[in-house]
Amino acid sequence: MSSLALYDTLTRTSRPFTPIKAGQVSVYLCGATVQGSPHIGHIRSGLNFDILNRWLTKSGYEVTFIRNVTDIDDKILQKAVTEKAPWWAVAMKYEREFSDAYAAVNVLPPTYEPRATGHITQMIQLMSILIERGAAYAPGNGDIYLSVRSLDSYLTLSRQKLDDLLSADDAAGSFKKDPRDFALWKGAKPGEPSWPTPWGDGRPGWHLECSAMAHAYLGEAFDIHGGGLDLIFPHHENEIAQSEAAGYAFANIWMHNAWVTTAGEKMSKSLGNSLLVKELLKQVRGIELRWYLGSAHYRSMLEFSAEALNESATGFRRIESFLFRAVEILGTQATPSLSQGFIDAMNDDLAVPTALATISESLRIGNSAITAGDMKAIATSANEIRGALEVLGCDPFDSAFAGATTSAESGALDGVIQLALAQRTAARDRKDFAASDEIRDGLAALGITIEDTPQGPRWSISRTEER
RNA sequence: GGUGCGAUGGCCGAGAGGCGAGGCACAGGACUGCAAAUCCUGCUACACGGGUUCAAAUCCCGUUCGCACCUCCA
Incomplete structure (x- = not known):
């Protein structure tokens, strides 16, 4: 220790x-x-x-x-x-x-x-x-x-x-x-x-x-x-x-x-509105903004760019997506725990970037475990990842990040999409791929991503914005 | 003038004498009706010039470039 x-x-x-x-x-x-x-x-x-x-x-x-x-x-x-x-x-x-x-x-x-x-x-x-x-x-x-x-x-x-x-x-x-x-x-x-x-x-x-x-x-x-x-x-x-x-x-x-910099220079208050928190929150979710701002070591300058922010947000969704899948597969919430690697990194003057590398490792192991159907390994990875995210303040299950939609609304939405997915599954079963792709493309146009998994199709809101 | 910090692969970003951090992008492969997601493989870098050492991205000296602070900045 x-x-x-x-x-x-x-x-x-x-x-x-x-x-x-x-x-x-x-x-x-x-x-x-x-x-x-x-x-x-x-x-x-x-x-x-x-x-x-x-x-x-x-x-x-x-x-x-x-x-x-x-x-x-x-x-x-x-x-x-x-x-x-x-x-x-x-x-x-x-x-x-x-x-x-x-x-x-x-x-x-x-x-x-x-x-x-x-x-x-x-x-x-x-x-x-x-x-x-x-x-x-x-x-x-x-x-x-x-x-x-x-x-x-x-x-x-x-x-x-x-x-x-x-x-x-x-x-x-x-x-x-x-x-x-x-x-x-x-x-x-x-x-x-x-x-x-x-x-x-x-x-x-x-x-x-x-x-x-x-x-x-x-x-x-x-x-x-x-x-x-x-x-x-x-x-x-x-x-x-x-x-x-x-x-x-x-x-x-x-x-x-250290500071957040733009074009290699310290942000000043005369810079305009683009890097105000309230403006950036129109582009990414709070949890994603946090993930981005927290990802650099606190004593290192963080060079802001919209590309880096989006890249970082995409990376976070990958981690989040694993946790959601793990919960679906295990049928139970992940119990936060910490890997020794993560602990050592944080103890070393809050070496977050090194700590993030341990999350990547857990993620890779966890995703492989999903493919292999190794429940125990899925749980271990999910627990370690959730524990790490909790310390970093980026636990997607934290009530602080609860969405604004009501359960009635999200239940109705899920029902509608499940109907569409049932149609698509039926089309695929009769090898009518033109019809099934039409449904998938239609949902994609609405910002809904479909993934086929061994457990059946699952959907998620695709948050990637153009620009 | 003074005091600090920094320069790492196509990009981001750790490390701080010896065992290829990690991510993104890209390429190939597995899986898939096609995708997506995921996994596997590949991509071997440390501003420049000297020095110390068996061994330097890492230590020392110098140089270049960048950034910051020097009395109401996070």
Whole structure:
């Protein structure tokens, strides 16, 4: 039995995972800043860490999974202006879109999903500690800055030197003691939301909320902190700075997922609508989108293409189809189990691509077993495949993916098709192949695929779309 | 300027000193009335130049190219 090793950005090595408290794992994932509709890059992050969550749970840990929502920031305020709506309505609208997108690809809800604006008290408390300890200062304009020169260490995660950084262009003429100091809190501006503090009215800076909320729900030290690669600097560096300056040990392991890229480049928010989750869900099912986004290793860039997505979806249907056939033949649902190969792969820093190879192997064995009529081997393969799909969040029998049609409707549809198939079988029996092919072609034109098996004909909805 | 990541067959995509990952596509075969589905077989790759080693896709040095971050990006 192998044990879990995870890659830690801080040490740049993969190392054995040992939780702080035996049997329990605490995870903090930087979730969305709800300033626009989610694209597949955003959702990939949630999905990669959902696989981590599921694997930890499957491995027997009790997981506390916190994924925040940052519902106040500059871009949300800008958006409120362009959308002519209150900032809180904008934030809520996009938060719902994120929730819908996560649900569509079967990302499990986190244990708790704290919002930044709900934790102003904790932020003020954290700032008080930082000011008291001399790590932060209020220069009098309403802003509060963290003094990076006062820190024992800084930039350990990104391995940069403070003096090598290009200085921020807003540094000139500001109230900052050092141009690299960053704002924990921003003084109130006319027309913008603000909250009262001992140092004057204002609103949170970008980084403070994660330190405050991680502390609120996971305590001074926790196991895993995750997020996108682009958060390493400045967001995570600043979280570390704030938290350590306050005397907290903070995260034990840092995990970062890579991006979805297009034409070799990181997706940006100005890219248009084509890669929004809600658009792609018009092309493939949620389970297929998940299979595609989850198939690359979380630390590898995933180069998006419509062809790759379709190819991936086709591959998934092949696996799914085996499970459906296995259930028909066995007359019983597959019981999820895990092969040793799959376990070893997942334990090796969530090596999903290697894990997928084990599914392919099980699939080949399972399909051969169907041909051979080897019930025991069919069951073993089906169980292993279902177990693997469950961990990857792609179990086709998961109620999360239940279709929208009612059983009455699908029963009626099956009845109609069975009638047609009976006609076709009769035609084939009298060797009237012109008539039988006409029926098959007619059904195909309606998007229904017919396969002749030793157990008789079976039908399925062909989901392959042109383009 | 600083700090990282990467380059693998027609395509996608793992691996990280020695035993051909896997998938897709393609070709041949089995099965089929023909298909579909499935199975079998084939397709032997690691950017370039040096070096270390009995052995390098993997380690070291250099080069080229690509990508990213450097204070409100997942």
